[in-house]
Amino acid sequence: QEIEDLLGVDALDIPRVSAKEGVNVEQVLEAVVKQIPPPQGDPDAPVQALIFDSHYDPYKGVIAYVRVFNGRFGKKDLLKLMSTDATFLPIEIGVFSPKMTPVDVLAAGEVGYVATGLKAVQECRVGDTITLAEHPAPEPLPGFEPQKPMVFAGVYPADADDYNLLRDALEKLQLNDASLVFQPETSQALGFGFRCGFLGLFHMEIIQERLEREYGLDLVFTAPSVEYQVTLADGSEIVIDSPAELPEPNHIAEIREPWVQIDIITPTEYIGTIMDLVINRRGEFKNQEYLDARRVQLSYAIPLTEILVDFYNELKARTRGYASLDYHFHEYRPARMVKLDLLVAGQPVDALSIIVHEDQAYSKGQKLVSKMKKVIPRQQFDVAIQAAIGNRIISRANVKALRKNVLAKCYGGDVTRKRKLL
Incomplete structure (x- = not known):
């Protein structure tokens, strides 16, 4: 009854299946054949194959996963990517059964893969259309639009020497994740890194996990932000996704x-x-x-x-x-958004700046200062931590200087001895 209420499907139409026990698995396959219509396509029309996924192979280059909508092509046909006009002779074409199995021809209605041999990941993007170089299709397949990132964060290597490794890893991830965008960025506090755009929070967490686990990188992520539309005093409009790009308040x-x-x-x-x-x-x-x-x-x-x-x-x-x-x-x-800066010893730290609503600036500034007071180690001098909006300081805390341990020689005796020294 719960499944019927959740899915809105008659319980009699739901097969009782256990993949663990191997019970009634054939009913699922029969239901797929009966209820899901077969793919349509014209095998004699110009070739149109949509790239829906891809991965990089060090020996075969970019391997594109495709669904052939129209036409047919073989492994000896010269192919072309319609968005970049890049041409290539496939190293191998095949189908999944479920492992990658080479075949001689892919025709309309089939799903398979094409080993392009391309070494530049920018030339083969998810959503592009593959066609024949000699007899190309008149237009690419409709319906594909690049997804617009909604959440942005700075990504920096913990070790500055890993910058090139981070760039290569992002390029390889972008190969089968067209929604990931990035561009170089420089921070005074963190050095060289990239400003990355993600579809959302879960997307950002997935990318972070993959960078750390698959590529063995030790990374620093800045606080996530969103894309703001800013109308300037002269009437022009700009779009910003980083606190560092926000103009001065008198220009907004x-x-x-x-x-x-x-x-x-x-x-x-x-x-x-x-x-x-x-x-x-x-x-x-x-x-x-x-x-x-x-x-x-x-x-x-x-x-x-x-x-x-x-x-x-x-x-x-x-x-x-x-x-x-x-x-x-x-x-x-x-x-009413404002830029909240964090100053350590009087110097602003650009990587810790955030854009907040004016009503929440004081509470968030106080939380940020309190957190940094616990994180920053004590020095030989007092370290002032301040939260500021423009030139106005809204919160402050001091990390006290280290003092000489005057109780080191007191290993016993009355407590009043220690109190006198303190």
Whole structure:
């Protein structure tokens, strides 16, 4: 009954299958054949094959995973990528069965792979169309648009000598993840690195995990930020994704921040605590819909920057892990945003600057200063840590200087001896 309520499918149409026990697996295969229509295509039309994934092989170059929509081609045909006009003679073509199995011809309706032999990862992108070089298709396959990144962060190698390794790793990841974008960036505190754009928080975490595990890199990620639209005093508009790019306040007429619509599915007993969480982060209630007697879907509009840090963890903690979160872009809205700088010993640290809402600047500045006070080690002199908006200091803490250990020689005796020395 729960599966029927969740999926909206008659329970009689759901096969009872256990892959672990090997029970009724053939029913799933039969259902796929009967219910999923076969692919359509004209094998005599000009070749159109869509690249939906790829990976890099050190011997065969870029291997593109393709679905052939129209036409047919063999391993001796000269092929062309329609977006870059790059031509190549495939080293190998084949299908998955499920391992990569070479074949002589790929025809309309088939899914397979093409070993291009290309060494430059920029020439073969996911979403591109492969066609014949001699008789190309009149136009590429429709429907592919590059996905626009929503979350941005600086990525720096912990060891400056790993900069080239980081660049190569990002290029290889970009080969089968077209939504990852990056460009070189320099920080006074962290040195040379890259400003990377991600689809969202989970995408950023996946990229970070892959860089560290697959490529063995020790990395430093800056605080994530979003893309702001800024209208200058002269009427022109710019788009920024880094606090370092924000102009001076007297040059800004308006700042617009991205808002997203979030949909939270949760048991009904957690509605109150979720509302409190979202409203405290500038969220606006949109809709409430009961899915069944025990579950409800809550819809809110909320600034994207408010869900970047700890929102998902806080949501899971308040609902004991039962709530699920989905979000998508809604619109840009005007907001009173300011740049919060962190100064250590009077010097601004650009890697720690963030863009925050004016109403939250004092609380976030105080939290950032308190955190840095615990992190920065004590020196032979006092170290001042300050949070500032422009030239105005809004929070300060001092890391006290190291002192001589005057109690080192006191190994016993009355406590008043120690008090006199202190």
